[in-house]
Structures are given as structure tokens and as C-alpha cells.
Amino acid sequence: MRTGARPFLLILALVLGCNGSRDQLLADLQSPRPEVRALAVKKLAGQGNADDLVLFTRAAKDLAAIVRAEAAVALGESQDPRVVDLLGELLEDSDEEVQGRAAMALSKVKNDKAKAYLTLQYGRRGRSTRQVIVQALKSANVHDAMAEVVAAEAKAQWDRNLLAFTEGALPERVGAAEELGKSGRPEAVSRLLPLVRDSQVILAAAAVRGLGDAGDKQAVGQIALLLDESFPELRESAITALMKLQDPAVALKLQAVAVEKSAVSPLALDAILAFPRSPETDSALCAIALDGAPSEAMDAGRSMRARGGCPVEPIAERLARPATASSGLQAVASLGPAAQPLLAKVTPWLNQPDASLRMLAVEAVAAVGDAASVPVLQKLYEQEVKGLEAMRADWVTQKLPEKYGPGFDPATAPKDVHSHVPGDAERAAKHATLFERVKALNAARAREAGQPVVQHRVPTELYDDVEAERLAPLATLLRALGTLKAPGALDLLKGYSQDASSTLRMAALVGLTRLGQEGVEVAKAGLLEPERDLQKALAQALSEAGEPGQAALVELMPKMGSEKLLALDALTHGSGVPASASAALQAVVREGGAEAALAAQLLGRMQAKDAVPTLLKALDEPNSVARRDVLLALGAIGETQAAEVVARDLFHDLPEIRAAAATALKKIGTPAQAESLAALKGDYFRSVRESAGAALTKDGTAAGGAR
Template sequence: MRTGARPYILMLALVLGCNGSRDQLLADLQSPRPEVRALAVKKLAGQGNPDDLILFTRAAKDLASIVRAEAAVALGESQDPRVVDLLGELLEDSDEEVQGRAAMALSKVRNDKAKAYLTLQYGRRGRTTRQVIVQALKNANVPGAMAEVVAAEAKGQWDRNLLTLTEGELPERVGAAEELGKSGRPEAVNRLLPLVRDSQVILAAAAVRGLGDAGDKRAVGDIALLLDESFPELRESAIIALSKLQDPAAALRLQAVAVEKSAVSPLAIDAILSFPRTPETDTALCAVALDGAPSDALAAALAMRTRGGCPLDPIGERLARPATAASGLQAVAGLGPVAQPLLAKVTPWLNQNDATLRMLAVDAVAAVGDAAVVPQLQKLYEQEAKGLEALRSDWVTQKLPETYGAGFDPSATTSPHVAASPHDERASRHASLFERVKALNAQRAKDAGRTVVKPRVPSELFDDVEAERLVPLATLIRALGTLRAPGALELLKGYSQDSSIPLRTAALVGLTRLGAEGVAVAREGIFEPERDLQKTLAQALAESGEAGQVALLEALPKMGGEKLLVLDALAKGPGVPASASAVLQGVVKEGGPEAALAAVVLARIQAKDAVPTLIKALDETNSVARRDVLLALGTLGDVQAADVVARDLFHDLPEIRAAAATALKRMGATTHSEFLDALKSDYFRTVRDAAGAALAKGGTASEGAR
């Protein structure tokens, strides 16, 4: 029953009296007010008259959910076997309260048909109703109630997917292949392995993805062979599957894909990075750092920077020859300080005529971080700036106005005018409506304390200079900031307002390396309208240390949809101040996808004070951050959250059930072992594994219950 209706029904009960006349109650069943009809059903049920069963049957079809809920209770109290089918229908009602009342009513009938309805509907209902169904079966004295319905749900899913794989249409078979793989059963692997060579590429790719989810390393060899195929979808599925199977033996084959500079090369690198660290994976990453595409090589080298670096002799050999110098320089740029012994072989390339090699050398020496090269970089900067001086000279000598003239401001409200035609009148109405929407959005942002990002007003006009032509200058500006060159702060401040996005981005990133004063200037750039600039700057601020991280945290409440960029940078950065808890909790309270990243960071900084906020976030039924919130609660380890987390062991989504089980293990909770033991029969391998791991620490289910 809706909680809001209960006080009203109780008030009506007092008005009508505890023993309201039967005639009045019958009349109330025809009332236009649903709360009056619901109260009449409840009072008639209390009278226990068998002849009223027909009245409750009619009430079960009422348009109001509170009436149907009371009808379900009344039908259950009758314990008449004839009402089982009707209660089964109410168990499928669109209202969860009606579903729950129908489930408890079926538990009072206590026959096999009622039990069958409860068992069948467990796999079709949401979390709340699933909990009630288990409780209803317990009330009906069904032993191992949850284990029985979980096993029945798993059997139904297996039979359905198996039938679809063999008899369904092609799109249905594709979905069934993936779902069978998620079961992780040996039989699923046996059925999917022959399909990896199916003539239908989409079915073969689905089988490969299913084998990846199955987690059976018997499939590694067959899947690895598919990396030689020419179908991009099949190769992509194979890489994803190998990443999930976590077998370092596939590193060599993935290395070949990673260095081929194709569309799937980044996926191959991600797969190698996901493997447990072994000499084979390190060798593969070092090979990619030398021979991969520039962005792929940088990603591999950065990964090896944290692992102690790569062998330097092969890189030095590349640096000795012009034909291979580019690959050597990009490897040094990724490895950074660990490549310090190669600095003497890198600096000669700063004087090359080839602009590409020269800029790669600038990136490399900046990454190494040796200030000895600053004089050379300053000289290069002066040459580059002088070469662009003529191209960027002002052709409008006077200062440009920074406000729009009358009638030209696109954000100003147009003055009312008499439309010259019906078309003009419609255009005027649409413009007026659009202006009102903009004004309302601006007011909402202001009320919420968010900064409204506005387009930059050009302060100067330059002759057209392509962005690519400015990249060398931007590279030098960023390098001077990175190496903290003398005078770099004032120089980069000047470029921080430049009209060129590459130069402005480079200056802002360089400023983040110049201490608190530089960060104070750079932080304003986070409100720039250019999304790529925002992303690059957010990453630089997160990596610059506590001052940059605090700047990002202070900007968060003022941002709208750009919060994701900042939170992603903080999540991937080297650290987050403990003071971030309050701001991040505010993001969690707002909900949305941003709450997921905020929960991840809260867990990372062990913000124990965030536990109540995270618990409250679980009240939102359809939260996209639910999985991350559960895992965060587990990481924070507060056992007081165990009961709330355990509710999601009944969730209809397997990833949520698995996250709840994992969270319970992390917090060391041992009071929900009956439910965890039941999930060991779940259809999905990830849920079974998580439940088994959660039980392993506390021993058997019975031991955990004690």
C-alpha cells in the first residue's frame, strides 16, 4: 500500500467506526475515491464472510493500485485454492506493492500451484518483489527457499538460451551465444567452441565474446588464431575475449596486432596491460613502445615507466640512425625519467632541420625532465616565435570591442516587433521561446552555483594560420613549462589567453607544472568551452600534485556535464586529497553517471565519513552508479552497511548481485551467508564466483551464520 494513503485510510476508519455497517461498506466499494474503496475491502476482509470472495475478485481488477493491493491481502486471507490464478496475475502487476502483497497472499494458500507461481515469477521481477517472494516461500515452510528459486531461475535461463541457440533466428542466436557464455558452464564452452569458425561472422564473434565471459582458458588457443582473420568485428571480439581470459601466453600474438597500427591496435595494448605482469607482457609492451603508432607507443611506454622501464640499448640503436630515430624518440618520451641515460643521444635531434624529429626530441627531453637542455629549448622557442611573427601580425591595429553592438548580441532578448508575415510571426514566437529557455537554464545554473561557460570574445584578429603550423611552438611552450625554465611563468601567462587553441592548451598545461602560482592561472581554463582543452587540462592538473587536485575539486560544484572529465582525471591521477570527501559526496547525492566516478574516488581515499551518503544513494532504484557505490561501500569496510548492501543480492541484474557479494566479502560481513550460498547456483558465472569468494573467508554457510 502506498504510504501516503495509509494515514488517510486510518482517518476514514475512525470516521466510519471500527464496526462500520456492512451496507455502508458495500456502498463504499462503489466510491469514486480509491482510498475509500481500499478501506472498504480491508474492513470486509476482516469480517471473514466467505460470500465476499466475489467482491475481492472484482476489487483485484480495480484501476487503483491501493485497491488491488488490499484485494490481494483479502484473497490470501480466504486461503481458497480458487484464488491462486488471480493472485498469480496480481504477482505480475505493474505496481511493486501489489506484487509483494500478492506474493505474501500466495504463501497462505500453501499448495503446489501457489509455490509454482512464486518460483516462476522470481526470475521475472525486480529486487523488492524477489525479496518478498523468498520471504513468502519461507512462510510457506519451503526449505532452502532462496536456493530453490535461484536454481529454478538458472535452469530456465539455460534452457531458454540453449533452445534459442539451436532453433532461433540469426539475431536471436547471436544473443543466446553471448548469454550461454556468461553462464560459464563447461557445456556452454563445448557448444560455443565450434561456432568460432561459423560462416556467419556475427555469430562467430558472439561465440568468441561468450567464450571470453565463460572464463575457460581452454578457449585461448582457438580465440588467438582469430587475430589473423581479416574481419574487424571478429578480431575485436577475440581481443576482448583474450583480455577477459587473462592468459599471458597470448601476449605475443597480441603484440603483433598492437604494432600493426590498425584500428584494433589500441585494444590489443589494453589487453596486454590487463594481463598479470610477466616477462612476456613486459617484452610485448617494450616492442609496442618502439614500433607502435605514436599514440599506441606512448601508452605502452608510459605503462613501462611505472614498471621500471625497457631495455635501453635497442632504443639507443634507434636513436643513432635518422631512419629509426622517430621510434626511439617516442619511446623516450613515454619512458620519461627512466630513459635519462639516453639524454645525450636525444639532444642532437633538437638541432635537426626535420620539424617532426625536432618536436619529438623536444617532447622526449621534456619527459626526461633534465633542466640542462633548457637553453637549447629557449633558443628554439625564439626561432619558432620569430618565424611566426609575420604570419600572426595584427592587420587591425586598434583594439577590438569586447561587447556586441546594438542588435548583434546573440544572447540578448530581441525587442518585440510586428511580424510582416505569418512566417515572420512563427519565427518570432520560436525565437522568443528559445530565449526564455536559455534564460531559465542560465538562472538554474546561477542558483546551483555553477559557472556558465560562454564563448570567448576575440581580442585580436590574425591572418589565418593553420593549427598544425602552430604545433611546434605549442610543443616548445609546454616543454618550457614542464622543465620550469626561467621566465616560463610570465611567458606562459601571456599565451594562456591566446586565440589559438593549441597554444592556449600548451600554455595552460605548462602552467600546471609551475607550482601554485601557475596552477592559479591554469585553473580558470577548466571552464573553457572547448571540450578537448578541458580534458587535457584536467588530466594535467590531476597529475600536477595537490594544488592542481584541489583546483579541480573546487571547480566541481560549479560545473555541469563537464564533471565527468574532472572526475575521470581525478580517478586516473596519482592521488586525491582527503579533503575531497565533502565535494565528492555532493556529486554522489546529485546522482547520474558522475556519481559512479565519485564513488570510486571516495573509496580510493578511504573516506569513511561518506558511508551514510553512499548508503543513501542505494535508495535510488534505477541509479546507473549502483555497482560502483556497492563496491565503494565494500572497500570502505563499514559492516554497518552490510544489511543495505545485502538487499542487492536479490537484484535482477547479475552485475549488481556480483557487486553486492564482492562488497560483503570486502567488508568482512558474515551474517548473510544463506543468501550467498543460494547464489552459488546462480546462472551467471560472475555471480557464482563472487558469492563463493564471499563465503570462502567465513567457511561454510552454516558457520558464517553463526
């Protein structure tokens, strides 16, 4: 009997032990610690007890995301059709980890309702969840899973936009018109074309923008007619659409807008510059160089320099008459060395009494690079200085004080004898001391960050008799002497680089950038001045000064703080970037912000392979404003190891990011991305479809590797 009792007691102990363990898990479900509750759910799910489904249902409503995630897994393991709706709710959870677990759980139920939840939520979720949804559908043996959900998302977007377009209020119709156009579908074009002449300007403008995104050139004719309208919004939308449609046939109409010197003239010039080169665009740019506003004329002429210049006969005719000479001189200044044959007709205008024509002639000979004009320019400089001498003379010959005299400092002023408030003097002194400590602390932080403490210039005069416009001729001469590398220009411009007038100081610093390494060394200090206009002009000049100037921009970029955006913009629009810039640009990318986008563009242009790890790390930031530029930079560099990381953004919820990822994979992709790219050929957005199609070869595989 004793021997028979032992097996019974052992079994009883095991049963009691198991019950005790389960009782502990049930108790853990009430624990105040989320990780304990999550572990309890996980262990209970492992026991496979069907009666625990109600516990998992309750856990799915837990306040802690970690518990809800484990509950989703447990519900999926049950494979009970009753949990599909609850998992559908978890698929809309605020936490992405819960969303992913719910998606995989739905794949285990394997019924049409679960598949419908997955398909519906693909178009509503972010990148990581969309990727898991595709994986879940594949696990559920859905053929071409990504293609199916992409097509479903496209259909839902089209139906939603079409409904808003046909039945919505005016604001809804405006937004829907643009979204329909982005689809690029022929039906969208046929619906938007009648609205081009709609009486509601805001709706007509939206339809025009949508037609531009649609990319169908049959709309060019009707859109071009809107350039004659008087509504600025409609004209701006028409120019933007024509820029995207890129039909050189409308270059003449855009030229007319560009030379009218209105608010939309710069945009019309940008549209012409965006067109493929053709005789029509060349002719339009030459006309703008003659008759456009100074800024548009300069941009048009600069673009024609690389195209061989413009016909000289029309410019020569303008230079022959005083009434039209200003436009001819403007064209020569914009064309620069390409206008060398016209130099003989320009130099006579250096001796004209009309100051405006004389200064235009100075700019023209400097742009052409006529060193023979230097003696004339030096004489004009001496005359200008003599004319300003009396007006620029100091009223007070002694230097103005920069500190309070004894007894005049408000921080140390004695207490008012009529004041009856105790402690006023002590309180004022305490506040002054605190303010000085704050300033010292800010200065220390700036030094630690490698940023210099900018000292604002103390005015040398209480009042300046000379207005900035009156100093413009002298500033023009200073720039010209620097550009032509006149004898003694370096010392002359160094003297003006500290002038009290920002107009002359800017001209001197810009002129110094044209004088080689020594001039650049002096000029680059101006990047740290507080005047933004001076910083912008100097950054552009340094970018145009070749490698010494570009290297100076890169060197001072870390010290410029938020103003480094000016340096990056100048480098982006310049002729090149020094190879040494990679480290500084990578630091900007790591800092993030708007500057990171320009830095990524430059790294891509440089094809800086050493920047690949930094760019890949930048993609870990889900809300980065530079994400698109980082992807394109990785594509430009063409490093195959980046393909897998870039391919993740084929699932991104923003179409511009999907398009950028596909464009990047066109060069760096491998066959592993072919399926995803093929699926995106059914995307709602035309830009995504075209980018995905371009990334695939004729046999349907992704383009392989960098070449």
C-alpha cells in the same frame, strides 16, 4: 413481560447494528475514492465471511493498486485453493506492492500450485518482489528457499537460451551465444567452440564473446587465431575475449595488433595492460613503446615506468640512425625518467634541421626531466617565435568592435519604408527584448547554481594566416619549458594562457600546471572554457600535477556543469585524490547520472567513511546507473553498518548488481548474509557464482567485518 423484552431488544439492536455496518462496507466498495474501497476490503476480510470471496475477487481487478493489494491479502486469508490462479495474476501486477502482497498471500495457501507460482515468478520480478518471494517460501516451510528459486531461475535461463541457440533465427542465436557463455558451464564452452570459425561473422563474433565470458582458457588458442582475420568485428571480439581470459601466452600476438596502428590497436594494448605482469607482457609493452602509434606508445611507456623501464639497447640502436630515430625518441618520451641513461643520445637531436625529429627530442628531454637542456630549448623557442612573427602579425592593428555601431543593430533597425505590414518594427523590438530576457534568466540560473557564465572568445582577427599544425612546434616548446621549470617560464606561459590560438593556449595552460601552486592557480581557469579538447587535456594535466592540481579539479567541479565528467575521469585515472574531495564527490553522487559512478569509485578509493550515508541513500534510487559502483565503493570503505542494505541487492534481477553486492559483502559482510550468498553459488551467471563463493569462508559463513 417488560423485563423479558429488554434482552430481546438489545440483541435486535446489536444485529441491526452489525448488519448496518456491513451494509456500509458493501456501499464503500462502490466509493469513487480508492482508499475507502481498500479499507472496506480490509474490514470485510476481518469478518471472515466465506461468501465475501466473490467481492475480493472483484476487488482484485480494481484500477487502484491500493485496492488490489488489500484484495490480495484478503484472498490469501481465505486459504481457498480456488484463489491461487488469481493470486498468480496479481504476482505479475505492474505495482510492486501488489506483487509483494500476492506473494505473501500465496504462502498461506500452502499447496504445490502456489509454490510453483512463487518459484516461477522469482526469475521474472524485480529486487523487492524477489526478496518477498523468498520470505513467502520460508513462511510456507520450504527448506533452503532462496537456493531453490535461484536454481529454478538458472535452469529456466539455460533452457531458454539453449532453445534460442539451437532453434532460433540468426539474431536470436547471436544473443543466446553470448548468454550461454556468461553461464560459464562446460557445456556452453563445448557448444560455442565450433562456432568460432562459423561462416556467419556476426555469429562467430558472438560465440567468441561468449567464450570470453565463460572464462575457460582452453579457448585461448582458437580465439588467438582470429587476430589474423580481416573482419574488424571478429578481431575486436577476439581481443575483448582474450582480455577477459588473461593468458599472457598471447601477448606476442596482441603486440602485433597493437603496433599495426589500426582501429583495434588501442584495444589490443588495453588487453595487454589488463594481463598479470609477466616477462611476455613487459616485452610486448616495450615493443609498443617503440613501434606503436603515438597514443599507444605513450600509454605503454607510462605503464613501464612503474615497472622499472625497458631495456635501453634497442632504443639506443634506434637513436643512432636518422631513419629510426623517431621511434627511439618516441620511446624515450613515453618512458620518461626511466630512460635517463639514454639522455646523451637524445640531446644531439635537439639541433637537427628536421622539425619533426627536433620536436620529438624536445618532448623526450622534457619527459626525462633534463634541466640542462633548458638553454637549448629557450634558444629554440626564440627561433620559433621569430619564424612565426610575420605570419602572426595582426592585419588590423586596432581592436575589432564587439558591438554594433549606431544604426547597424538589427534589433533597432528602422522599419522598411516599402513594407506595408503594420507593427514590424515594434514586433522586432519585442522579440529582441524577449531574447535578451531569456539570456539574462539563463545567466541568473547559472549563477544560482554556482556555475559561471562561459563567455566565448571574440576573434581578434577576421582571418588567421597560421594553421594549428604550424603552431604545434611552438606549443611543444611551451609545454617543455613549463615541465622543466625554466627560468621565467611562469611569466612566459601566463602570457600565452590568453592567446587567441587554442593550440598555444592549451600548451601554456598544461605547462603552467607543472609550475607549482602559482601555476595551477592560473591554469585552473581554463577548465571553464568552452573548448572540450582543452578542458580534457587540462584536467588530465591537473590530475598529474599532484595535490595542488587535484585540489583545483575538486574546487572547480561544481562549476563545470555536465563537463565535470572530464574532471572525474581525470581523477579516476590519476595518482590520487585529496582528502578534501569527499564533500564535492558526495554532491555528485546525490545528483545522480553517469558522473555519480565515477564519484562513487573515487569515494571508495579514498575509503571515505563520511560518505557512507550518502552512498546508502543512493541505493534508494532503483534505476540508478551508478548502483554497481556505489556497492563496490561501500565494499571498499568496509563499513559494517552498510551490510544489511548491500545484502538486499543479492536479490537484484541484474547479474552485475548481484555480483557487485557479493563482492562488497566479501569485506563488510556478517554471518547474516551467509544463507543468501550460499544460494547464489547456484546462480546462472559465472560472475555471480564466483563473487558469492569468494564472499564465503571455508566453513560456509560470510566474511565478517572490515579489517
